[in-house]
Every structure is written in C-alpha cells, then in structure tokens.
Amino acid sequence: MTLHDDAAYRALTTHDARFDGRLFVGVTSTGIYCRPVCRVRTPRRENCRFFPNAAQAESNGFRPCLRCRPELAPGLSLTDSSQVLAQQAALMLESAAHEGLDPPLPAVAARLGVTDRHLRRIFAQAHGVTPIDYLTTQRLLLAKRLLTDTVLPVTQVALASGFASLRRFNAAFVERYRMSPSALRRDRGEAAPPPAPAGPTSLRLAYRPPYDIDGVVRFFANRAIAGVEAVDGLALRRTLAVEHRAQALTGWVEARFVPARHEVQLVIAPALLPALGAVVQRMRQCLDLDADPAQIDPVLAAVPGALREGIRLPGAADAFESAVRVILGQQVTVAAARTLTRRLVERFGMPVETPFAGLDRLFPSARIVAEADPEVIGKLGIVRQRVRALQALAAAVAEGRIELHRAAPLQPTLEALQALPGIGDWSAQLIAMRALAWPDAWPATDIGILNALGTRDARLAAQQSEAWRPWRAYAVMKLWLNLE
Missing domain, CATH: 1.10.10.60 (Homeodomain-like)
Structure with missing residues (x-):
C-alpha cells in the first residue's frame, strides 16, 4: 500500500490507525519520526517526510518519537511486499x-x-x-x-x-x-510509565482495526487444552517454553485485548524475560496482529457467509504444538482432537508454576515426544498411524531438519512435512496456515470448508477459492467461523 504525500498527510491529521506500521512521518523541524496515530500537535505539511518503514526513517537521520513509540507499531504480514x-x-x-x-x-x-x-x-x-x-x-x-x-x-x-x-x-x-x-x-517522557517492580512484565502490542476479537477469542476458547491454555473474557492465558541461546526457559503469558486502544496488553512471566523479544514475536503471530484488514476484507467479501470485518488468522505461540494438534485432528472432530491433545499433555507435559488456577502444564517438547515409547502414546487412544506421524515430526523438529516458524522457507518446509509418514497435503497446509503464518494456505479436502461451501467436491471448492488469493487462509477462517 503506497500513499502519495497528500494522502499520507491526511492519514496523519486524522490519526488513522489503519495505516499504523505502514506509514511513518519524519518531521524535519524536530528530527523525530512518528506513527500516524501520534497525538502530539500535527506538524506543518512542509516539515513532513513520509516513509513506508521505520528503517527508512532512521536511515534518513530521524530518531523515534518517545510519545507514540514507533517500536509498538504493527509489523507486516508475509504477502505485504510486492517481492x-x-x-x-x-x-x-x-x-x-x-x-x-x-x-x-x-x-x-x-x-x-x-x-x-x-x-x-x-x-x-x-x-x-x-x-x-x-x-x-x-x-x-x-x-x-x-x-x-x-x-x-x-x-x-x-x-x-x-x-x-x-x-x-x-x-x-x-x-x-x-x-x-x-x-x-x-528521561522516559510522558509516554512511558516508570519501571515496574520485579515480577511480570507488561507490554503493549498494537494492531490495525478492525479486528474480529469475538472470532479469535471463540476460536481459542473452543480449542483450549486444560492445563496449557485458558480463555477468560478478553484474556488468553497459556504456559510457554522457549529455547533461547541454548537455554530452556519456561513460564506463562497473558494477552488481553484492549479494543478502545486497538492494542493487546501482554503480560510475561519473569522467567521468560531473557527471551522477551522472541515471546513478543510469537504472540504477535499467535494473534495475527500484523494483518492489514484493508487488503484482506475486500477479498473476503466474496466468501460465502455473513460479513465479518477484521478476520484474523489465529497462529501459534508454540509452532510444534500447533503441528501436533493438526496431526491429532486428522479425520476427527475438534472436540475429539482436543481430548487427544489433553491426554498427551497430561501424560508427557512437564509441570510449571503460574498464578492462574488450572494452568500448570507445559506442552511436551519435540524431543520428549520423539523419545517416548510409542506403545505408551498409543494407550492414550491415538491410533498407530498418528503415533508414527507424531514421532516422525517430533524427531525432525528436535534434530533441526524441519523448522516451524514464519521465517522458514515455505515450499521446502511443505515438501519436508509431506515426506514424513502420515502427513499429507491437508495436514501440511494447516501447519503452514497456523505454524508458518502462510496467508494463502488452502487445505482442499477439509470437511469444514466443504460443508460451508455446500459441496463434497474438493476440486470445485479449490476452483472457487482461486478468487480469494492471496488470502485463502483467511477465507478458511471465515468459513470455519460460519460453522461454529
């Protein structure tokens, strides 16, 4: 999305949050660059220079505003760039x-x-x-x-x-x-609060409106695994393990939507602070805070179902966990997959302390799943073919042969996933959708998609989906939400 300078100045004067993270304004009279939502007095038009990203503003000699804090702006999704x-x-x-x-x-x-x-x-x-x-x-x-x-x-x-x-x-x-x-x-200025006492750290994460908070919260609530995650009103809480500089860190996070400010208040356990940057990035992907509804919503208007503005693509705080849940969801209902995942957590998840009742287990790591006795996994009610797929995936992730994050190369990762036993196109596409944050993923044979489109012909559904590129994963979310 490229704006001419006059349009960019209008976005600045109206504090238009839709352009937050896509437009930065350098003010020549102060040497500072701001977000379009900045509430300082609007600079004169002739003193403004406009940039599509913070790096360009800084390379031109501008420093970040201490009030609107450019580091809080939403980022870019995977298909934002023309290249x-x-x-x-x-x-x-x-x-x-x-x-x-x-x-x-x-x-x-x-x-x-x-x-x-x-x-x-x-x-x-x-x-x-x-x-x-x-x-x-x-x-x-x-x-x-x-x-x-x-x-x-x-x-x-x-x-x-x-x-x-x-x-x-x-x-x-x-x-x-x-x-x-x-x-x-x-000299923190008016925008920054004084340092908090030792304990959980709270951060603000911005998003571009509109945001379908109800849809995202409902999605996570319907799939929440006891012990690992919970939804309470507008707050999502979960346990989390992070590998940082060859050190295993464990703790918890809470993400609470603040609709009036177009923000999420993220609270992070003290034990995770050394990996704070990585945790923030994971939670931005998990809640799809960098999506741009101005690009996505017009395409989704053609998808069958009631109009929903600001649909998001719920992602992964733990990418391996998401991939495991995809495998356990093969050919079963959401409720059945949730039950199987809960049993896996109860058997292999490590305990962790949190301030929230009932939130006390970590999702088992790839290494734990890879080294587990397959007979023990099978006794959880997981069929032999799924056990083979789970352990093949776990071994590949633990050994570094497959990386699951949004910066991983898409096509090689999809090919590596489908080379594993028990992982076909449907599973690979869903893993790409939730773990790799690929916005054009399309699990062609998904029964929910076919039901929502009123067909049993996956080829016909795929042909219909061509009109929704490059946002077909968001179309999947709309179709799923219509059924829930």
Whole structure:
C-alpha cells in the first residue's frame, strides 16, 4: 500500500490507525519520526517526510518519537511486499533480531536460494534500505522497547537485542538516537510509565482495526487444552517454553485485548524475560496482529457467509504444538482432537508454576515426544498411524531438519512435512496456515470448508477459492467461523 504525500498527510491529521506500521512521518523541524496515530500537535505539511518503514526513517537521520513509540507499531504480514523474496528475508532478519541472533547475510541468501548480491539488490528495491540497516533498526527498536517497558539491566538489553557487546550497542544507540541507553531510562517522557517492580512484565502490542476479537477469542476458547491454555473474557492465558541461546526457559503469558486502544496488553512471566523479544514475536503471530484488514476484507467479501470485518488468522505461540494438534485432528472432530491433545499433555507435559488456577502444564517438547515409547502414546487412544506421524515430526523438529516458524522457507518446509509418514497435503497446509503464518494456505479436502461451501467436491471448492488469493487462509477462517 503506497500513499502519495497528500494522502499520507491526511492519514496523519486524522490519526488513522489503519495505516499504523505502514506509514511513518519524519518531521524535519524536530528530527523525530512518528506513527500516524501520534497525538502530539500535527506538524506543518512542509516539515513532513513520509516513509513506508521505520528503517527508512532512521536511515534518513530521524530518531523515534518517545510519545507514540514507533517500536509498538504493527509489523507486516508475509504477502505485504510486492517481492515476496525480499519480505521473506525481512522476516528472517526480524526473527534474528528478536531471537538475539546474528545471521550472516550470505547464510540468509543461501536459505532463500539466491546469491548475496541478488538479495541485497531486491531487498533495497523492496524496502529502501540495506539488509544490515533493516536489521539494525529492528534491534534498536527492540532495545528501546526493553529499556522503556522492562527493568532488565542495560547489558541484558544489549544481549537480548542481538548485539555482541555492550560497547557496540551503546555506539549504535547513540549514533541513531542521539542519546545513550541509560539517558533514555532517565528521561522516559510522558509516554512511558516508570519501571515496574520485579515480577511480570507488561507490554503493549498494537494492531490495525478492525479486528474480529469475538472470532479469535471463540476460536481459542473452543480449542483450549486444560492445563496449557485458558480463555477468560478478553484474556488468553497459556504456559510457554522457549529455547533461547541454548537455554530452556519456561513460564506463562497473558494477552488481553484492549479494543478502545486497538492494542493487546501482554503480560510475561519473569522467567521468560531473557527471551522477551522472541515471546513478543510469537504472540504477535499467535494473534495475527500484523494483518492489514484493508487488503484482506475486500477479498473476503466474496466468501460465502455473513460479513465479518477484521478476520484474523489465529497462529501459534508454540509452532510444534500447533503441528501436533493438526496431526491429532486428522479425520476427527475438534472436540475429539482436543481430548487427544489433553491426554498427551497430561501424560508427557512437564509441570510449571503460574498464578492462574488450572494452568500448570507445559506442552511436551519435540524431543520428549520423539523419545517416548510409542506403545505408551498409543494407550492414550491415538491410533498407530498418528503415533508414527507424531514421532516422525517430533524427531525432525528436535534434530533441526524441519523448522516451524514464519521465517522458514515455505515450499521446502511443505515438501519436508509431506515426506514424513502420515502427513499429507491437508495436514501440511494447516501447519503452514497456523505454524508458518502462510496467508494463502488452502487445505482442499477439509470437511469444514466443504460443508460451508455446500459441496463434497474438493476440486470445485479449490476452483472457487482461486478468487480469494492471496488470502485463502483467511477465507478458511471465515468459513470455519460460519460453522461454529
């Protein structure tokens, strides 16, 4: 979505949240860049420069506003870029920034099947900056969020943001933002609350309206697994395990919708703070906070069923868990799959402490499932073919042969999944939909889709779905919601 400057200025003057994360405004008189929803006094038109992403604003010498906080803006979904390859690279770099990793650019290019030089060229064409500048912006914005919203020491903030040393972090921060990290903490401004006491950390996650909160909450409530997750009003709570820098961290998260502010209030257990960036990224994907309804809703209007604005694609806080639940859902109802998953958790899930009654189990890790006795899994009521599929998937994930996250290369991952026993196209498409956040996934033989379309002909349904590209996964959600 590209706006001419006059249209961009109108979005700024009206504080239009639909353009949040898609438009940033640099003000030449102050040297600061803002989100369109910023509530400071609107700058004069001649003092405004408009950018499609934060990295471009920073590469042009602007520093982020302390009031509207550009690091809180929604991100981009997988098909937002006209060059999907460049967007895939951006997702890999964002993932690296949040995981605290430092991937060499040639390795990113190799994973995408292109040369380093070609990647640099198409990345600059699509995003207006070099990959290194893009990665640096993601890391600094993550660091700014951690400095503002947590009480982590500056050294830990530097490491959690992916900087190899405190010296390099301080130098990059001062160069871009014209203040030291410690100075930002001393002068937080009106937009940032004082540091919270030691304990759970609360963060704000923005989304673009409209958002079908009722549909998302109902989806998770109908599939909630006792011990692992629960829904209470507008709040979703769950246990979570994260591998961070070769360390296993366990804890819990709570995500509560705040419709009046177009935000989700995310509360994270203290034990997960070292991986805070990764947890935030997982929850943004889980709740599909980076979707753009302005692109999706017009396409979904042609999908049969009542009009629903702001349909989202519920994703995965734990991608392996989502994949397991897809396998357990083969040829059974949602309720039956939920029962089988609960039994798996009760037998193999590790205990974890949370402040919420009944939320006390972690979903079993890939390694635990891979090494389990298949006879024991079978006694849970899981048929032998599903046991083989579960353990083949678990072994592939535990050994790193298959990666399940939205930055994973789509086609090679789909092929690797379907090479496993007991995983066909239906399962691979649903895993792509929920674990890989692929917006055009289409499980052609899904009985719910066929029922909603009033047919038993999967080929006919697939032909009808062609009109809904590249948002067919969202069409699936609309069709499912019509049946629930």
